[in-house]
Structures are given as structure tokens and as C-alpha cells.
Amino acid sequence: xxxxxxxxxxxxxxxxxxxxxxxxxxxxxxxxxxxxxxxxxxxxxxxxxxxxxxxxxxxxxxxxxxxxxxxxxxxxxxxxxxxxxxxxxxxxxxxxxxxxxxxxxxxxxxxxxxxxxxxxxxxxxxxxxxxxxxxxxxxxxxxxxxxxxxxxxxxxxxxxxxxxxxxxxxxxxxxxxxxxxxxxxxxxxxxxxxxxxxxxxxxxxxxxxxxxxxxxxxxxxxxxxxxxxxxxxxxxxxxxxxxxxxxxxxxxxxxxxxxx
Numbered sequence: 460x461x462x463x464x465x466x467x468x469x470x471x472x473x474x475x476x477x478x479x480x481x482x483x484x485x486x487x488x489x490x491x492x493x494x495x496x497x498x499x500x501x502x503x504x505x506x507x508x509x510x511x512x513x514x515x516x517x518x519x520x521x522x523x524x525x526x527x528x529x530x531x532x533x534x535x536x537x538x539x540x541x542x543x544x545x546x547x548x549x550x551x552x553x554x555x556x557x558x559x560x561x562x563x564x565x566x567x568x569x570x571x572x573x574x575x576x577x578x579x580x581x582x583x584x585x586x587x588x589x590x591x592x593x594x595x596x597x598x599x600x601x602x603x604x605x606x607x608x609x610x611x612x613x614x615x616x617x618x619x620x621x622x623x624x625x626x627x628x629x630x631x632x633x634x635x636x637x638x639x640x641x642x643x644x645x646x647x648x649x650x651x652x653x654x655x656x657x658x659x660x661x662x663x664x665x666x667x668x669x670x671x672x673x674x675x676x677x678x679x680x681x682x683x684x685x686x687x688x689x690x691x692x693x694x695x696x697x698x699x700x701x702x703x704x705x706x707x708x709x710x711x712x713x714x715x716x717x718x719x
Contacts, residue, residue, distance in 0.1 A: 518628030
């Protein structure tokens with residue numbers, strides 16, 4: 460499994476960081492977790508054949524995690540009209556809104572249905588996707604619980620090797636209601652943890668008890684204040700910790716996370 464950190468910023472893109480977007484390559488397939496940047500642009504920029512795209516998985520409805528979807532769909536539907544892939548949203552309202560937006564903006568000279576080969580799917584707390592390369596399972600978080608909307612962490616497992624990556628998605632402020640994914644206690648090869656809404660002190664106890672083998676921190680804000688605290692936290696943990704940046708690429712195989 461190969462993971463590219465396409466976007467690692469918090470809710471607002473920075474000069475050198477896009478909003479949340481992670482690209483996974485496994486076997487013949489390409490998969491995205493969140494799309495704060497256009498996934499078609501990401502595949503172009505990293506030299507990945509867009510015909511390999513299988514699915515895009517979103518953790519919740521905020522635009523810094525979904526804002527690149529329209530651009531991604533529009534480019535691929537024009538250039539590769541026979542390409543079939545799935546996009547998983549967390550609410551039916553998001554599915555309906557994207558269908559309406561595409562219908563209003565996607566020029567179809569013969570009146571055909573916009574992007575007819577793209578399947579819009581509703582995510583739930585379960586395994587939502589499996590092909591010959593990966594399985595993808597959604598786990599609930601409390602990030603949007605205060606406004607009654609669902610949000611999720613996402614676990615991606617490579618079937619041929621058993622490699623596993625857990626994406627926290629956005630979590631709640633100060634991890635209220637113990638909003639820490641139980642799956643992060645398991646021995647996954649990599650835990651990609653977004654840290655915009657809490658400080659290391661709120662999560663260090665959980666991480667100290669975790670069996671994960673490596674930790675990448677993304678979606679960091681405020682950066683200058685949290686960086687030294689993360690460095691200090693890393694000295695107390697039994698596994699490698701780093702703050703990921705756009706363009707970081709790692710391979711995950713035989714229980715090891717290796718930078719490329």
C-alpha cells in the first residue's frame with residue numbers, strides 16, 4: 460500500500476498546504492480519503508493514471524474535506540466519460556446537493572445525465588466498500604454531534620498484505636465525550652490523526668495506550684503553538700510520530716511505514 464498526503468492543512472488552505480486529502484494506491488486501484496482538493500488534480504500532479512480510480516470516501520460534510528469533489532468529477536467526466544467510480548458521502552443531503560450542482564454546472568449538449576458513471580453512495584457505520592485490493596470501514600466520531608450530523612473515522616485495509624491505515628477524520632473540541640476512535644487502540648500500521656480541534660494533552664493518554672505502529676499528525680492548527688507540544692509528546696510514545704506535510708509519500712508493507 461502506498462499513501463500520499465495530498466492535503467494536510469486545517470480548515471483553510473495554507474501557502475504550502477491544501478485542505479484534507481489522502482491518496483491510497485493498492486494493486487491496480489486508487490482511492491481517496493477526503494477531497495479538500497480535486498482528486499483529478501491530485502492524480503495528475505503525482506503522475507497517477509486516473510483510470511485506476513475506484514472510490515472517494517469522505518469523513519464528514521465540511522467543505523474543507525469535500526470541496527474538491529465537483530472539480531474532480533467535472534474533469535474526469537469530460538475527459539474519461541467511461542470511467543466508473545464511487546463517492547461516499549455522510550448525508551443524503553450532500554448527495555442531493557452534489558447532484559443538483561452538477562446538473563446546473565455540467566454542460567451536457569445532448570441533455571444526458573451529468574457524470575452518469577459515478578455512483579453516489581451513503582456511508583454508514585460498517586464496512587462500506589470492498590474490492591480485490593482493499594476494504595473500507597467507517598467508524599463514528601462526535602465531531603458534528605452537537606449539530607446532529609454524522610462524522611466518521613475511516614479504516615482502510617489492504618487485503619493482500621493485511622496493511623492497515625486508520626484516518627481519524629476531524630474529532631471534536633478537546634475530544635469531548637471521549638471522542639477518540641476505539642479502532643486506534645488496535646495494532647494498525649499507521650494512524651493518521653487530524654489535530655485542529657484539540658491539543659496533544661487531550662490525546663496523549665490515549666496514544667500512550669495504543670497499539671498502533673506509527674502516527675502521522677495532519678490538519679494541524681494553530682501550527683506554531685502545537686508543533687513543540689507534539690515534539691514533546693513524541694518523546695513519550697513508543698512508536699514513530701511525525702507531522703505530515705503535502706507531498707509526503709509512504710509505503711506500508713510487512714508492518715513497516717517507509718518514507719518514499
